[in-house]
Amino acid sequence: MRCFQVRGRRICSLIGLIALLTAAAWADTPRYKHDHLNIFPVASVAKGGAVTVDGDLSEWSVDAFVTMSADPEMLGRYAVRVAYAYDATGLWVAARVISRTPQTNHTDPAINPFLGWQGDALQFRLISDAAVTQPVPPDLLTSDRIVHCTLWQFSDKALPVLDVRFGMNFHAPTTLTGMQSALAYRQGDGYYTME
Numbered sequence: 001m002r003c004f005q006v007r008g009r010r011i012c013s014l015i016g017l018i019a020l021l022t023a024a025a026w027a028d029t030p031r032y033k034h035d036h037l038n039i040f041p042v043a044s045v046a047k048g049g050a051v052t053v054d055g056d057l058s059e060w061s062v063d064a065f066v067t068m069s070a071d072p073e074m075l076g077r078y079a080v081r082v083a084y085a086y087d088a089t090g091l092w093v094a095a096r097v098i099s100r101t102p103q104t105n106h107t108d109p110a111i112n113p114f115l116g117w118q119g120d121a122l123q124f125r126l127i128s129d130a131a132v133t134q135p136v137p138p139d140l141l142t143s144d145r146i147v148h149c150t151l152w153q154f155s156d157k158a159l160p161v162l163d164v165r166f167g168m169n170f171h172a173p174t175t176l177t178g179m180q181s182a183l184a185y186r187q188g189d190g191y192y193t194m195e
Contacts, residue, residue: 040064042087048057051085051092053195060085060094080122085143093151094195095122102192103185105152111176113150113163121152121193142167153185160185161195 043049045064052059064083068074077100085092097120105119117123127136129145136146148170150163160183162176176182186193 019064037066037082037084038064039084039091041084042085042092045083045085050195051094053092053182053184054168055184055193057094057096057193057195062107065094065096082122091126092195093122094193096191096193097122098191100190102190103153103155103187105155107152107154107161108156109154109159109161109163109175109177113161114165114170114173116150116152116161116163119155120192121154123150125149142171144167144172151181151183151185153192153194158185 007135042051045061047059047061050059060083061083064085065081066083067079067081070164075098077098079098082093082097085094099120101120103120105116105121106178107113107116107121108116109116126147126149127145128147132140132145140146144166146167148168152159153160154177159177160181162181162183164174164176166172184195
């Protein structure tokens with residue numbers, strides 16, 4: 001994912017802290033859940049030191065990815081391998097999603113982009129201020145320092161979509177589609193990849 005303008009500011013500045021990517025919070029975290037994810041410099045995880053946004057994840061180091069699933073018995077049917085990296089241009093996301101109906105999402109971003117999560121999609125939240133403590137104080141829950149991102153491909157038109165909203169009340173929505181989303185998808189047999 002590259003930098004993009006939302007409400008007059010560049011979102012690429014958000015790589016200072018990403019703290020709310022997973023929900024596991026106990027000491028004996030199962031191998032299919034994680035209490036944190038690492039975000040690497042692009043130069044350390046990309047062959048040749050650069051990433052090309054084309055949906056082909058072959059330039060990403062296998063060590064950069066973590067596998068997540070809601071249930072260990074579903075690892076072979078519903079799971080995601082995801083990696084994050086950064087450079088001076090912004091935050092980069094790569095994912096390989098295993099699904100019985102890969103890339104099926106009929107949510108039309110022109111009608112209701114807030115519902116993009118209702119099909120195959122990747123969602124995450126960023127906290128753009130390293131001074132924000134965990135758990136997030138109640139008075140900051142509606143702050144612009146919390147950024148909620150939903151990424152999917154609108155199946156009906158093979159259209160990549162990035163929906164960005166702020167705070168836990170999801171205000172100031174911005175929806176970027178096609179080339180503006182800076183996303184690329186590829187479908188395989190029982191999986192799809194996205195960058």
